[in-house]
Amino acid sequence: MEPxxxxxxxxxxxxTISFVPQAAKIIKTKDTKSISLGMYALFSIGVxxxxxxxxxxxxxxxxxxxxxxxxxxxxxLTYKIKYK
Amino acid sequence: MEPxxxxxxxxxxxxTISFVPQAAKIIKTKDTKSISLGMYALFSIGVxxxxxxxxxxxxxxxxxxxxxxxxxxxxxLTYKIKYK
Numbered sequence: 001m002e003p004x005x006x007x008x009x010x011x012x013x014x015x016t017i018s019f020v021p022q023a024a025k026i027i028k029t030k031d032t033k034s035i036s037l038g039m040y041a042l043f044s045i046g047v048x049x050x051x052x053x054x055x056x057x058x059x060x061x062x063x064x065x066x067x068x069x070x071x072x073x074x075x076x077l078t079y080k081i082k083y084k
Numbered sequence: 085m086e087p088x089x090x091x092x093x094x095x096x097x098x099x100t101i102s103f104v105p106q107a108a109k110i111i112k113t114k115d116t117k118s119i120s121l122g123m124y125a126l127f128s129i130g131v132x133x134x135x136x137x138x139x140x141x142x143x144x145x146x147x148x149x150x151x152x153x154x155x156x157x158x159x160x161l162t163y164k165i166k167y168k
Contacts (some may be wrong), residue, residue, distance in 0.1 A: 001116075003120060004136075004137060004140045004141060007133050007136055007137050007140070008133070008134070008141075010133055010135040011087060011130045011131070011132075011133030011134040011136075011137055012130075012134075013126055013130075014126050014127070014129055014132075014133060015126075015130035015131060015134065018122075018124075018125075018126035018127035018130060019123060019127075021120045021121075021122030021123050021126070022119075022120035022123035023117065023124075024120075025120045026118060029118065029120045031117065031118045032118050033117060033118050034109065034110060034113065034115045034116050034117050034118045034119050035106075035107045035118050035119065036105045036106035036108075037100045037104075037105075038105030038106075038155075039104075039106035039109075041102075042098050042099075042100075042101060042102035042105070043097055043098070043099055043102035043103075046094075046095045046097075046098030046099035046100075046102060047095070047099060048094075049091050049092070049094055049095025049098060050092070050095040050096075050099070052088075052091055052095075053088060053091050053092040054086045055094055056091070056151050057088060057092075062111075067097075071090030080101065
C-alpha cells in the first residue's frame, strides 16, 4: 500500500469514528441544546447521498465509511429531535 | 455528467455546508456545552488527512470539500476550547 493510501484510510477512520464521542455524550446527558438541528439534517442527507454513490459505483470503502457514519449521525439527529 | 456523479457532488456540497449552521449557532450563542470536544478534535485531524490526500493525489473536489470543511470544523473546535 502506498503511504498516501494509508493517510486516506486513516482519514476515513478518523472522520467516521469522530461521531462516536458526540453520540455517547448526548446519549449520556440527553443535552442537545448547543447541537445544530440544521447541521445534522443536512449532514445525514449528505452522508446518505455518499452511501448511494458508493453503492452505485461499487466503491466498498465509501459504502463502509458512510454506512457507519450515517448510523451515528442518525442517532445524534434523533436525540436532537427528541430532546430539544 | 452521469446522474450518479450529480448525487456525489450534491452529497459533497451537503456534508460540507452542513457545518455552517453549527458554526453560526455557537458563534451567536457561545454555548458549546453539548458539543463533544473529542468529536471535533478527531474530525478536524481526519479532514486534514483528507485534505493532504487530495493534494498529494491531485484530486480537486477532495481538496475543495475538505479545505472548506476544515475551516468550519476549526471554528467549532476553537469555540469549544475557548468557551467550555
